[in-house]
Amino acid sequence: MxxxxxxxxxxxxxxxxxxxxxxxxxxxxxxxxxxxxxxxxxxxxxxxxxxxxxxxxxxxxxxxxxxxxxxxxxxxxxxxxxxxxxxxxxxxxxxxxxGKPFPLPDSETRPILVAGGIGIGPILFLARALHAHSPALRLIVGARTAAGLPSQLSGEYGEVIACTDDGSFGHSGTVIDALRSYLSTTTLSTNSGESVLYLCGPEPMLAGGHRLALECGITAYVAVEQTMGCAVGACMGCAVRVLGPERYARACTEGPVFDSRLIDWRE
Ligand SMILES: Cc1cc2nc3c(=O)[nH]c(=O)nc-3n(C[C@H](O)[C@H](O)[C@H](O)COP(=O)(O)OP(=O)(O)OC[C@H]3O[C@@H](n4cnc5c(N)ncnc54)[C@H](O)[C@@H]3O)c2cc1C
Ligand code: FES
The missing domain is CATH 2.40.30.10 (Translation factors)
Incomplete structure (x- = not known):
């Protein structure tokens, strides 16, 4: 790096x-x-x-x-x-x-990208990078209301599923509701080795994506937006609780992208 x-x-x-x-x-x-x-x-x-x-x-x-x-x-x-x-x-x-970037999928794997709130930026960057090589890419973007959704969600990112908490645009409900519904209408849950989730947004959303990925047997990468101090690995201000003997990882240097199975999601 x-x-x-x-x-x-x-x-x-x-x-x-x-x-x-x-x-x-x-x-x-x-x-x-x-x-x-x-x-x-x-x-x-x-x-x-x-x-x-x-x-x-x-x-x-x-x-x-x-x-x-x-x-x-x-x-x-x-x-x-x-x-x-x-x-x-x-x-x-x-x-x-x-920080560390998202690991990219191989050409056989279908990426499903999910963004909520301030998680939109890194997910759009990834969608743009993957779109040319992954025509099956799906992008799910959510906000509380229609006014919170960016206006330029055009075809350059592949097919976009928009949702709003108040139902004022697109799917009514959270991005995790939309993800569950999308997964249930495709063969992905029974064809689990061929898809991968990428999520960025508030912690409850990331935890929901992680649980859904476990249910479907697919890998999920989450980008956390932990409050930070130094951002260069010196202060532990960005510690994320992880499973295993280390117990904590620094989001700024070991993340912000993690395989969701590494994170300790307990409250
Ligand atoms: C790796 C990383 C990537 C990020 N990427 C983006 C991004 O692409 N776009 C974006 O808008 N923001 C992003 N953030 C969050 C951003 O850093 C904060 O919104 C910003 O620092 C707020 O500064 P402020 O002085 O305006 O607000 P402050 O006065 O510091 O905070 C205002 C309010 O926002 C809350 N807040 C501050 N930081 C965070 C946070 N990280 N998560 C949740 N709540 C917070 C505070 O609790 C407070 O209520 C990212 C954070 C990290 C760690
Ligand atoms: S913000 Fe200081 S170690 Fe990550």
């Missing part, structure tokens, strides 16, 4: 794509290793001491042709509000690429 480094780069575009969600596109330095789906960066959003810590965000896209990278973020507190105020040519201070 190439070493991460700090880069000072510039905003190309920062635009709203759904209610409270923005997409930030910025120059990707030519000397930097290309980010892979599942990897993340940390951004220092202000030169002042508020907020003090860099904030982690998953890459949502990388374009080799124009040398740009993107993240999709939700405005939540001080750092993301500062990010939402960035304009073209503003400086961006990033540390990247961080």
């Amino acid at each position: 190439p070493a991460m480094a700090r880069y000072l780069t510039a905003v190309l575009q920062n635009r709203p794509i759904a209610e409270d969600f923005y997409e930030l596109q910025f120059n990707w330095p030519s000397q930097a290793p290309a980010p892979k789906p599942g990897q993340f960066l940390t951004i220092r959003t202000s030169q002042s001491s508020v907020p003090l810590l860099r904030r982690p965000f998953a890459f949502s896209r990388y374009d080799h042709e124009d040398g740009s990278a993107r993240i999709i973020y939700k405005v939540r507190g001080a750092a993301t509000a500062q990010l939402a105020g960035k304009r073209p040519f503003d400086a961006v201070d990033v540390l990247a690429p961080l």
Whole structure:
């Protein structure tokens, strides 16, 4: 894995794509290793001491042709509000690429990608990377309401199953409800060796995806979005409880992508 480094780069575009969600596109330095789906960066959003810590965000896209990278973020507190105020040519201070990427499926395996809430970015990045090689790819994207779904879920990601908790668009219910229904209408549950799940979203969603994967006998990879401190393996601020003698893994260096069977999902 190439070493991460700090880069000072510039905003190309920062635009709203759904209610409270923005997409930030910025120059990707030519000397930097290309980010892979599942990897993340940390951004220092202000030169002042508020907020003090860099904030982690998953890459949502990388374009080799124009040398740009993107993240999709939700405005939540001080750092993301500062990010939402960035304009073209503003400086961006990033540390990247961080963490381990999603393991890619072989050409025989059908990938099923599931995103909820702020998990949308890394899942869209993976969908884009896999679509050309995996025509059977399925993408399931969920939000609380229609306004929370990004507007550009086009054919470039394969067939998209959209769902909303309040039923205002697409499937009514959670992405896990939609995943269960999708699995039950395909032969996947009886043909288990040929599919793999990739999930990113809130923890209850990841736990639900894990349980469904176990029921169907398929592998699931989850990208966790644990609150982080240093993001480089030094503070244990991102510890995830895992099965086995180590008991804890660092999401920032050993993750953020894990085989769901490694995680201890007990409350
Ligand atoms: C590996 C990784 C990848 C991430 N990728 C994305 C991404 O692609 N897009 C995105 O929008 N966010 C992502 N996040 C979460 C993002 O880092 C936080 O939303 C951000 O740090 C909030 O900063 P803030 O100062 O705006 O809000 P804060 O003031 O720090 O927090 C505001 C509120 O959000 C909650 N919160 C903060 N961080 C998290 C978190 N990690 N999970 C759940 N709740 C949280 C706090 O509890 C608080 O209630 C990722 C986190 C990690 C660890
Ligand atoms: S955030 Fe410090 S070890 Fe992961």
